[in-house]
Amino acid sequence: MFGRFKVGILGTGRMAELMAMTLKSMRSVTCYAVASRTKESADSFASKLGIKKAYGSYKELLKDPKVELVYIATPHSEHFNNVKMALLAGKNVLCEKAFMLNEKQAELVFNYAEEKGIFISEAMWTRFHPMRKKLQEILDSGVIGEPSMLTASLGYNVASKDRITKPELGGGALLDLGVYTLNFASMVFGNDVDDIISVCTYNDEGMDMNDSITLKYKDGRMAVLNASALSMSDRSGVIYGSKGYIIVDNINNIEGISVYDENHNEVAYHKRHRQKTGYEYEVDACIKAIQQKLTECSEMPHSESLMMLKFMDFIRKRNDITFPGEWNGIDEIDEDEFYDEAEEDDFE
Incomplete structure (x- = not known):
């Protein structure tokens, strides 16, 4: 494990398990930590997949200085708050698709990450294959x-x-x-x-x-x-x-x-050539970008994530599809928020 790039996972659902299995199969990276909203869930997940650290809250994992990249595998509704929390902790982020509920949420977190020099990418795996x-x-x-x-x-x-x-x-x-x-x-x-x-x-x-x-x-x-x-x-x-x-x-x-x-x-x-799970390509691309001190991946730049969300916003508007609370908190990122707000449920 010495010298291997350390990834922490938020969430313990199906996608989190797939990513943990992927990381386990890779040589240059390790699944170092997992966090859930309960310690019991995190412990069970860590034990099943051989993960060193298990945290009963997201903030505990985000405070771990050894975590170099956070993979967010929670429901779409939680991505905005979870990504904000990770960025406020100074962590590089790989967040599952759909990246956010709407374009405005994505624009806010991308702008903050670019301003602070923090890497962030949407885990749209097909873009990396x-x-x-x-x-x-x-x-x-x-x-x-x-x-x-x-x-x-x-x-x-x-x-x-x-x-x-x-x-x-x-x-x-x-x-x-x-x-x-x-x-x-x-x-x-x-x-x-x-x-x-x-x-x-x-x-x-x-x-x-x-x-x-x-x-x-x-x-x-x-x-x-x-x-x-x-x-x-x-x-x-x-x-x-x-x-x-x-x-x-x-x-x-x-x-x-x-x-x-x-x-x-x-x-x-x-x-298609033989692959581990198919998720290894996005992990490799993220690590390379982080090592080069970039804030995005060329395979899935921020502009592409924003455009896909812009299209989906338009489609949802045309079809009157709305999500409760999706416009809350998108004016700015409060840098005291990481320390002041209670953690959101991840609905696992």
Whole structure:
């Protein structure tokens, strides 16, 4: 463990466990500490995953001088307060997607981090994967000609999960699943969007369960995106060009990329290389950026996180999707807040 980069995890849910397993498989980094809102939960998690330190509150972990990077794996609704708390403690931050509930929250924490020289990134893992670069190489080669349209879908039957059903947790399919389709479109076509058309269906609490989103770009290209918290989808992305098309198998963690010509013949197939969990790439990128004294990762710069949230804010407004309390405390960051405020529940 000597000399290895030390990561602390806030939260003990599914994503926290996946990250702890990832860190355990890496040589240059260790999962040094975990924090929950109860000591019992933290102790159980630490014992199960072989973590050295277990804290019964987030602030205890954030006060540990040995923690070099904090990974935040709490519900969307808690990201803003948890990130603020970590930044006020001077900790570098990797926060799960969706990064915040809205663009204003993200803008505030990014501005503070940049002002103080603290690293922070959204853990949008697809942006860090090597297959993202491979997809871009294929597009740049011109093998399918000029791309003009794409489709992408991501759906899982998760409608019974509290993080999906509850407005107070920042629920709905958009922030949990639609964010992946939006990021896929952004990685392929960029963000020069002229209009967004969206419709959705709702649960009894007003959270979106099915989302259909169409992006119209200023150069005439289009992206048609679907996200569902009710149904399983094929998770595919298809990019249509003037001389052929590309089918991406699993936009959530690209497993393979098939290239077809104008006669529908498969002319190339690119298989994903072996990976640990797929989360190791974002951890590596964060460590490199921190060591270079940067405040963001080139793979997922702050500007991209802000743009994705801007799109989702627009979509939510169009579909009248609101979260209670999401506009609270976004005027400024009070540097006394870390010492004065009671810790928020993480709803684990």
